[in-house]
Amino acid sequence: MGRKLPQFIAATCVCIGALGTGTVLGWTSNITDDLKKGKLNDLKMNDDQLGWAGSAMTLGAMVMCFPIGWIADILGRKITVLLTVFPFTIGWLLIISAQHEAMVYVGRVLTGIGGGSFCVCAPLYTSEISETELRGTLGTFFQLFITIGILFTNVFGYVLPMMAFNISCAAVPIAFAALFFFQPETPVWYLRKDKAEMAEKSMRKLRGERYDFTGELKLLQADIENEKKMTKFSEAIKTKAAKKATIICFMLMFYQQLSGINAVIFYTREIFEAAGASLAAHWCTMIIGVVQVVATVFAAWSMDKLGRKILLCISCGVMGFSCFLLGLFFSLKNHEVLDEGGIKNIGFLPILAMILFIIGFSVGLGPIPWLASSEIFPPEVKAKCSSAAATFNWFLAFCVSRFYLNVANAIGNDITFYIFAVICVTGIAFVLFVMPETKGKSFAQIVAELEGAAAAE
Template identity: 45%
Template sequence: MDYTNGMQSTSSLNFVSETTPLLSEASTSSTSSKMPEKNIGISQQTLVSRGGESVNKARKVPQYVAGLASTLGALAAGMVLGWTSPAGENGIELDKQYNIRIDDEQFAWIGSIFNLGAAAICVPIGIICDKIGRKKAMLLLTIPFTIGWLLIIFSSSVKMFYIGRFILGVSGGAFCVTAPMYTAEIAESSIRGTLGSYFQLMLTVGILMTYTLGTFMSMRVLSIVSAIVPLVFCAVFIMMPETPVYLLKKGQINSARSSYRWLRGSTYDIEPEMTAQNEALAEANRNTISFLSAIKTKAARRGLIIAFGLMTVQQLSGVNAIIFYSGKIFKSAGANMDPNLQTVIVGIMQVVAVFISTLIVDRLGRRVLLLVSSAFMCISAFTMGFYFNLQSNGTDVSSISWVPLVAICLFIVLFSIGFGPIPWMMMGEIFSPQIKGIAGSSACLFNWIMAFFVTKFYSNFESSFGSDRTFWIFSFICALGFVFVFLIVPETKGKTLEEIQCELSGEPITTTTQNNNSNSNSKM
């Protein structure tokens, strides 16, 4: 999600005028050269030769370094997400190792309260980032991360687990907003998609690390290792620059120039990019209208229906219940393989699937992947329900004990390719800049609240309806998701914002719109 469009600073109105002296300095420098030059523009100035080769090419390595450094926070957040799985069925490992009596209801709160912490911060963190900067906000998150893990490590009561998990939810949820925001603002357009995909990838790597370490570490030692990761992030990320976009929004021209030089390399002429960014910020301010006016349009209303509908299916599909309680699910299924090993396999499949998703999402399209994802998630959840139904009716399932692992792996893989990343991706595509900030914040809040209900009441549903009916409910929701995507969700691949807005509002794409889009594409 991109909160920056909804939180423009008034100081950015002065950016274009402040850029003028920068261009004048560049022109003065070039005219003082021994070689005579006439009508030298910015694009020509950038063609500096060294040894016959053009050096007007930004370095990619510093951008990758900064992007990966920022996503270490996502790694930390992923370890928080996966922490409850090694805790065993109903938190039995916590009970043994901490000598604290934890019943089913209390463990459900320990697993789910993380989501409430994330929901509480997803709106304020956007404001904080706009006030103090992306880098400072992310570094400050090390504090709640550390406090949360210390409460977990030294817990002497269930309440300490509650408080620790809630605080970890605040820090982990905040990273789900700040890390994508940071990578989007530091990267060139040619690698922005790749850097943006690192967040989801590192999140799943964090979950996999927790699954793996939890097979041979005690919960307390696992918590200590998890607490070290945010500190490593802080030590690495403190050396990274603030985003040049934020600095330009605040009118800090010289600092923005230094940030661009760090990210693009000393031989790269940053002035054209700074000028373009200044003009984009100024244009956004000129076109700003009130949220209430923007939300009344048909395109905005339909966009909200699509966003909230996709988020509902994403969470009610049961994915968080599977991630949080995978060990418990495999143990209940009575599979021959060690439940912890099966959980690790699920984590590996999730990482692989997210990586595959980054390669194919711009080739196959959003809508196709959502349809395929929901269809196979439906089949997988139904298969799990059918397996548990056979088990509960006394049928010998030893010959098909492999079914739970295959079904859940298929579910996780297809979720990670479709309904995992695409709803978040589409939120940046279906909303106009005037409502993107607030609409994105609202959808984020809604998503975390839905995640809380699923993780909190999964055990209650399982106890009341049985594992078979619980998974059949998940299957039914995935089927509804397929119908929802088929009837309502448009394809956004390869379309400009203006084309998407026309489609959402039911208006035909005019010749003027197509000409404007081709003109804007030719300038890119």
């Protein structure tokens, strides 16, 4: 554990910032009733305004994903991650002091800018400080801390007054900056900037004084020298490996968002209330948050043991089944197939389905799409293509979070969840036949496999 401990500490510190992203994502999950009642500075928000308040953060995230990769290449991973504190903090201050719903929307957009930036930078930082055998485990820390942030909002959104709750959310990015400030820049970035001495100091801090990292540093240097000889982006994107990596990453983002996860995260309480669950909606929301954290811990433990593909297949299968159960429950309830007593007898079903859904998401479709973006893109296209994939992800997140309630009202919440179920199940075939396994492989080996697989087609 000697040389691994500094890597775990650095990954943990950077991913504490993801806790801030989780608070932004989960902000509405347990306070919608309070927002409707005007407990945010006497602002009473209707369902349409709540839809914009919930989804506005995805617009900020989507806008920032492209430039943040370029900024991280120029300023460095560490400085760029620390800069996210500013939009986070200003956004929360606007929400805390809001006198009009427009201030809430702008605050949500700004916190979304911070969250979207973090979704690109944190996995990049983690992948560049990690040894190959730790990359999968440390890569899941990002999703783990997002789930902890969502649980934070589930609990404190219920137990704290509105003002105290928002202040506690604003404190998270400030605490992150204080902790992460003392962590090193990645040795990979230093090497790309021809700062070999600084790269050595960074590696020494990340591996420990007693570990001989000379060989590892030479391999990184060789990879970077090869990068410098590579073609421009406009030519590199035409290679078979780049094309296939792009398809894989974009489709994983598609399956992550069109599984319905943001409908569940943003509107957990509404779903339980619509289902008439036998347990109070706010308790159901907290239970879901706890389950998500526990399941993501399991994913962190199993990522480098079981591999990405098997976890994704399990994830898609479990989520598809749980969406079917939710759809079935709403069909029985909405079409009055069962009387009120019968519905009450199966009131546990939406809770069970949501728990299964969150478990499935947390072990696969939650962490792996973000990890894949940092693993499988060839180095000469990684920054731009990862940003493009993240932008696509947040665009889909906006569509789902903004229009879920509208679609559910128009075609029925049962049909909506049946659609989510079908999408999840098709993800199994995609993973089995298209995605390569990246467990325990170097970046060069992954790119070579993509070239070979593409050639074979």
